[in-house]
Amino acid sequence: MLPYLHLVWSNLMRKKARTILTLLSIAVAFLLFGLLAAIRIALTGGIDVAGADRLITRHKVSIIQLLPRDYKEKMERIPGVALAAHQTWFGGIYRDPKNFFMQCPVEPEPFLAMYPELLLPDQQRQAWLRTRTGAIVGRKTAERFGWKVGDKVPIQSTIWTLPDGGRTWVFDIVGIFDGKLRNTDTTALFFRYDYFDEARQRWGKGQVGWYTVRVKDPAQAAGVARRIDAEFENSSYETKTEPEGAFVQGWARQIGDIVLITASIMTAVFFTILLVAGNTMSQSVRERTGELGVLKAIGFTNSTILALVLAESCLLSVAGGAIGTGLACLFTAHGDPTGGILPLFHFPVGDRFIGLGLSLALGLVTGLFPALAAMRLRVADALRRM
Amino acid sequence: MNSPTTAGALVRIGNVEKVFRRGSENVHVLRDLNLTVPTGEFLALMGPSGSGKSTLLNLIGGLDRPTRGTVEVAGERVDNLSDRRLAGWRARHIGFVFQLYNLLPVLTASRNVELPLLLTHLSRDERARHVAAALELVGLGHRTGHFPRQLSGGEQQRVGIARGIVTDPTLLLCDEPTGDLDRKAGDEILDLLQALNREHGKTIIMVTHDPHASARASRTVHLEKGQITDQASQ
Numbered sequence: 001m002l003p004y005l006h007l008v009w010s011n012l013m014r015k016k017a018r019t020i021l022t023l024l025s026i027a028v029a030f031l032l033f034g035l036l037a038a039i040r041i042a043l044t045g046g047i048d049v050a051g052a053d054r055l056i057t058r059h060k061v062s063i064i065q066l067l068p069r070d071y072k073e074k075m076e077r078i079p080g081v082a083l084a085a086h087q088t089w090f091g092g093i094y095r096d097p098k099n100f101f102m103q104c105p106v107e108p109e110p111f112l113a114m115y116p117e118l119l120l121p122d123q124q125r126q127a128w129l130r131t132r133t134g135a136i137v138g139r140k141t142a143e144r145f146g147w148k149v150g151d152k153v154p155i156q157s158t159i160w161t162l163p164d165g166g167r168t169w170v171f172d173i174v175g176i177f178d179g180k181l182r183n184t185d186t187t188a189l190f191f192r193y194d195y196f197d198e199a200r201q202r203w204g205k206g207q208v209g210w211y212t213v214r215v216k217d218p219a220q221a222a223g224v225a226r227r228i229d230a231e232f233e234n235s236s237y238e239t240k241t242e243p244e245g246a247f248v249q250g251w252a253r254q255i256g257d258i259v260l261i262t263a264s265i266m267t268a269v270f271f272t273i274l275l276v277a278g279n280t281m282s283q284s285v286r287e288r289t290g291e292l293g294v295l296k297a298i299g300f301t302n303s304t305i306l307a308l309v310l311a312e313s314c315l316l317s318v319a320g321g322a323i324g325t326g327l328a329c330l331f332t333a334h335g336d337p338t339g340g341i342l343p344l345f346h347f348p349v350g351d352r353f354i355g356l357g358l359s360l361a362l363g364l365v366t367g368l369f370p371a372l373a374a375m376r377l378r379v380a381d382a383l384r385r386m
Numbered sequence: 387m388n389s390p391t392t393a394g395a396l397v398r399i400g401n402v403e404k405v406f407r408r409g410s411e412n413v414h415v416l417r418d419l420n421l422t423v424p425t426g427e428f429l430a431l432m433g434p435s436g437s438g439k440s441t442l443l444n445l446i447g448g449l450d451r452p453t454r455g456t457v458e459v460a461g462e463r464v465d466n467l468s469d470r471r472l473a474g475w476r477a478r479h480i481g482f483v484f485q486l487y488n489l490l491p492v493l494t495a496s497r498n499v500e501l502p503l504l505l506t507h508l509s510r511d512e513r514a515r516h517v518a519a520a521l522e523l524v525g526l527g528h529r530t531g532h533f534p535r536q537l538s539g540g541e542q543q544r545v546g547i548a549r550g551i552v553t554d555p556t557l558l559l560c561d562e563p564t565g566d567l568d569r570k571a572g573d574e575i576l577d578l579l580q581a582l583n584r585e586h587g588k589t590i591i592m593v594t595h596d597p598h599a600s601a602r603a604s605r606t607v608h609l610e611k612g613q614i615t616d617q618a619s620q
Contacts, residue, residue: 003504010492100426290509294488298502298549299477301470383484 004304008311013019014284019316022280026320026359027327029273033355034328034347036262041183042336042345043258044248054114055217055225056247057084058210060238064089066207067237069197073215078231080224082216083108088193088209092169094145101141102188103155104209105196114212117180124149124175132195135171138186140335142176149173156188169199183344187336212244270362273375277320277366281313285325287371292374293382306375313367314360321359325352396557396589397423397446402455404441415441416612420593427589428583430575437614439593440561446591447480447559448472460556460607477505481550485562487542489534489549494529496521499548506553520548521606524578547578551588558582560592564599576602 012019057075057212059065066088075084091177108128111122120128120136127149129136137147147153151173161167171191179186224282225241232239285292292305300308332347404416415438423429431439444450445457448464457465460479467475481502482488489498496517503513510518521527524544534542543563550558560579564572580602582588600606601620608616 003510006497007490007493007501007504010490010497014492083559114404290488291490294482294484294490295501296473297447297476299473299480299505301473304505380444383449383488 001365004308006385008308008315011284011288011312012316014288018280018284022277023316023320023323025276026273026317026362027316027324029269030321030324030355030359031331032269032324032328033266033358035331035352036265036326037351037355038328038332038345038347038352040258040262041348041351045235053082053215053221054223054244055213055215055241056210056244057213057228057239057241057248060229060240064337065237066204066209067211067239069206069208071208071211071237071239073212074231075228077228078224080211080215080220080227082219083110083113083214084129084211086112086193086208086211088196088204088207090160090196091158093158094153094155095344097152099145102185104188104190105193106190107193109380111190113310114214117184118177120177123231128172131172131174132192133170133172134174135189135191136175137173137174137189139178139184141189142173144187147173147176149176158205160196162199163201185344187255191251213241228346263299264278270358273310274362274366277313277317278369279367280316281309281370285374286313289374289377289382290384292377296377296379297383302375305377306371308363309371309374310367313370314363317363317366318356318359321356321362325355325359328352328355394425395422396427396460397421397591398456398458398583399442400450400456400458402442402445402457403578404438404445404450416445419455419613421607421614423589423591424581426587427605428580428603429592430600431591431593431604431609432595432597432600432606433609433615434556437609439609441563443559443591443593446557447482448476453602470606474505477553479500479556481553481555481558483543483546483550483558483560483563485565487534487546487566488541489542489545492532494531494533495537495548495603496543497524497544498534499552501549502553515574516552517548523551524548528541538571539567540574543567543571544578547575547582551582556589558588558590560590562593562595564594564596569598572596573605584605 021106032090057067057071059067067086069086072084072086075081085107087104087106090105093099094101108125112118112125124136127137135153142148145153151172152170154168156171157165157169158167160169162169171189177186193208213224213228215221221243225243228241295305296302328347329352332345336345399419399421402416402419402435403414406413406415419438419442421442431442433439441450445452445465446459451465455465456463462475464472464475490501493501499517499520500513503516508516518527518530521530524547526541526544526548529537529541534545537545547563551597563579564575567575576599579590579592581605591601594600603620605617605619607614
């Protein structure tokens with residue numbers, strides 16, 4: 001195909017404006033593909049990193065209903081449960097409402113044992129255990145606000161008040177954690193539950209938001225979940241236990257079925273682009289019926305003609321796909337554009353290859369019918385149209 | 387640029403009929419036509435519109451197939467070759483020169499001339515040498531990088547001829563090569579065809595309406611209603 005490359009390129013450049021506009025349409029479609037992939041990952045990515053051996057236990061009615069702190073020990077006595085750790089939604093902001101990120105009071109040791117994917121240097125771990133007002137923060141948020149170990153940071157809670165009625169909680173940053181995996185969220189801040197529980201006003205004392213439970217055998221997770229819920233059945237605080245992945249998915253589904261929404265938008269976009277690029281190729285081939293006749297007259301075979309037209313449509317489509325995918329990489333390179341709402345926002349490498357594969361498929365589909373028409377042209381008839 | 391064929395009949399048309407279907411009607415374009423063209427001849431095919439001369443040229447060039455009869459070129463029956471083999475055969479044996487030049491407007495003169503060579507196994511450098519030689523032969527060695535729109539009609543036709551001869555084909559088929567040119571440019575093209583025939587031994591079959599053009603050929607065959615009505619050697 002190499003000797004024909006110049007011919008393919010020249011044909012594409014025959015009507016520059018048309019080619020560039022089509023190229024841009026394809027590029028925009030693939031840019032959208034990349035951005036939607038990043039949004040999908042941001043909203044559902046937690047499902048991928050969710051531990052297969054972890055369950056989430058929350059109040060049966062709703063996540064905002066609290067559970068007793070002493071459920072921890074009760075849960076750990078249930079057969080199949082290895083460990084239980086709790087978290088509570090703090091709902092704080094740093095200086096400005098737009099500086100939103102997740103904060104939770106936790107018990108450091110069971111929490112860190114529960115989440116080995118959070119990498120915290122041992123020295124900082126020890127400092128956290130020693131410091132009652134200590135907090136650890138993820139690398140992304142630390143870099144975002146320029147926090148370092150030793151800083152005192154004020155966080156205004158939208159839920160929890162201090163005994164003096166104030167809402168500004170001050171924490172000592174004693175550690176900065178990294179994520180073991182790319183998808184690990186490093187935007188959250190965790191501080192000590194004992195400090196929180198003592199300092200908060202009466203409401204909610206001795207209670208927690210939800211539990212994360214590690215099971216001894218992931219294959220038995222469903223049975224363990226049933227046993228946990230059965231343990232607290234008919235109590236004032238009935239529970240609902242589900243796999244961590246399903247819990248994260250449930251959060252994402254509050255917005256809607258993200259995968260379905262993104263797939264629907266992309267289907268509409270690609271269908272439109274299929275018509276645009278297909279029309280361009282058909283028009284381009286129709287305009288040079290006579291020239292195709294000349295090529296056939298001088299000895300180009302039907303299959304060579306088919307390959308030339310397909311190469312043209314594939315080159316256009318793959319170039320547009322590469323530009324769009326490249327732009328999407330560029331736009332998502334700096335991560336979360338919302339400043340905390342979409343911490344896992346990125347364009348996965350796998351999706352980039354899918355994008356390039358799709359662009360090739362788009363080229364083949366849009367070029368196929370014009371290529372077949374060109375291949376079937378009778379030479380004598382085509383030459384009359386010159 | 388000598389033809390690889392041996393002396394004798396290069397083209398043999400035997401009892402050829404060509405029928406086109408137009409709606410419910412059968413149109414007989416060629417009727418029981420016989421023609422022999424020896425190697426090295428410059429033959430002119432003349433006749434009024436619809437007489438079948440272009441159809442005959444298409445049959446000889448393997449662009450179309452006869453309804454009945456045989457077409458033999460350089461000892462090979464071309465009327466029963468498959469499309470794929472026919473394309474390969476055309477690439478090896480036939481050079482076409484068209485009335486409207488039929489150059490690809492997006493390619494320069496040299497790239498247009500190079501097109502038939504893309505079907506060969508020649509390297510890029512070898513192709514470039516052949517292209518330069520062909521353009522030099524038609525007197526356009528200085529216009530290689532020009533696009534068709536930057537060339538006059540006569541120059542475009544010279545590029546067309548260079549494309550037709552660049553693979554050193556067995557037979558050069560010209561369909562009204564001067565039909566779109568003024569007298570002066572037409573004469574220059576006819577001079578060139580004559581030189582290719584006389585000095586390089588190229589066998590040429592040329593369709594023309596113009597008696598002035600046919601006078602340059604070594605033989606003229608007149609067609610009317612799909613049959614040969616008259617033949618004359620000059």
